Amino acid sequence: MSHFDDETRLRPHGDGLRWQADVSAAWNIGQNPNGGYLLSLVGTALQQATPGQPDPLSITAHYLRPGLGGQPGEVAVDVLRRGRALSTARATLRQDGQPRLEVLAAMGDLGPAGTPPVGPQITLPPPELPPPDDCPGRSAPAQGVSLSILDRLDIRLHPLHARPGEVGRALVSGWIRFRDGRDADPLACLLMADAFPPAVFGLLGLVGWVPTVELTVHLRARPAPGWLRVQFVANDLADGRVIEDGALWDSTGRLVAQSRQLALVRLPGGGASG
């Protein structure tokens, strides 16, 4: 068993589509669980609620309150429409009596890894990257900020993107995989779409905190085993709100996920707030 499987496990609870979870602190960024980890936990419940349609083809999470690592949680799912190829469902993660994540998803089946795509194709080419061994690992941004998640995920940054502010663009690219050797699957891609340093760090240097308001991930194909290659870019920052676009490719160069998030850039002495 992998840590990811252990730490996204759910127990059926009561009647209907409700599960209990132990929200782990092992995926924390600072004091709170990573938003992608919480989303993959909710994705596990969605998967169980839509048999035969295990993959979120589109999934949107709104982050209402920070999650609580090391505390129990409850996920409730409501299937809004069951279709032959696609079903739509919403889900809520609650901890300590309060909703933390509200999620809306279209569930389907990406088919086996390595299946050639059907029909006409357009694709985003993967970025050029030095091999993982030539890319430095992600590290904690400052003394006193702990990134427990780095014990679970091996994150390598493009050498030009490893020092905040140095690339002069709101861009970060690199490699990611689980440290324990588990290969990425679609639910793991939800986590990996939110585990890199914010792209704005590339332009602005370290800004204290970039909380996610909303994250949408589109899963495009089941990844082949091995490292995932990722790139995140922010092309739109104003009024303390940034849109960050991400893309993930598997070890064969196939695009497996796209992501977009709206986040707040909390600048010292001002900026937007929730």
Place this chain on the structure above:
Amino acid sequence: MSHFDDETRLRPHGDGLRWQADVSAAWNIGQNPNGGYLLSLVGTALQQATPGQPDPLSITAHYLRPGLGGQPGEVAVDVLRRGRALSTARATLRQDGQPRLEVLAAMGDLGPAGTPPVGPQITLPPPELPPPDDCPGRSAPAQGVSLSILDRLDIRLHPLHARPGEVGRALVSGWIRFRDGRDADPLACLLMADAFPPAVFGLLGLVGWVPTVELTVHLRARPAPGWLRVQFVANDLADGRVIEDGALWDSTGRLVAQSRQLALVRLPGGGASG
């Protein structure tokens, strides 16, 4: 009064955050109301449910079933969290007893049009376009398909993008405004983010139907009066599912909205289906 205001009007209904609407057929594409129109109708209800926070900073709609033009509908809103600067709410549009749209949104306040952005900025530059008078109007794609929406919206296409398949890229750009002279506001941007021909037409020519599974719009600024400039691009098509990215700029060149949707490309004799 404008047609858009008339045709997105809601009447309070029963207790709590519920409204009745007359879903107009005037915004139809073929037999069904445009998805952007339905989203702006739901946006009107969200606006009423979150006083002082009139603008969807992030709004995601999942299209469960086609809407019914010319029939009544009911919108129910549930505010999940009220915050000082942002509130999160979900909403359902029902017609004929069945849910049609499920929506999740973060509501806030974009401030007055023309306010200079605060803090560091990154922005997408608007595309080069000939003036509106040199751009042909959008027309119905084929005999027998009526686009009632073109009586409400004046849509001008870049001359190179006006004939399906001709540009050789999944790209469409142009201009849009209401025919009756009403200026666009944030809710109108929700409509206008879904009123152009699908970008894949630029590459593939006419494919019969490109139904939206999910549409997310991020509103970035309140638009100044006048034409909106828009561009839609599909960089990711596989297995009959396409991701289309859009951006809208106001008459001063300011980026006012970004959109992304997941749609199905139904090719003759195959492709994905819901």
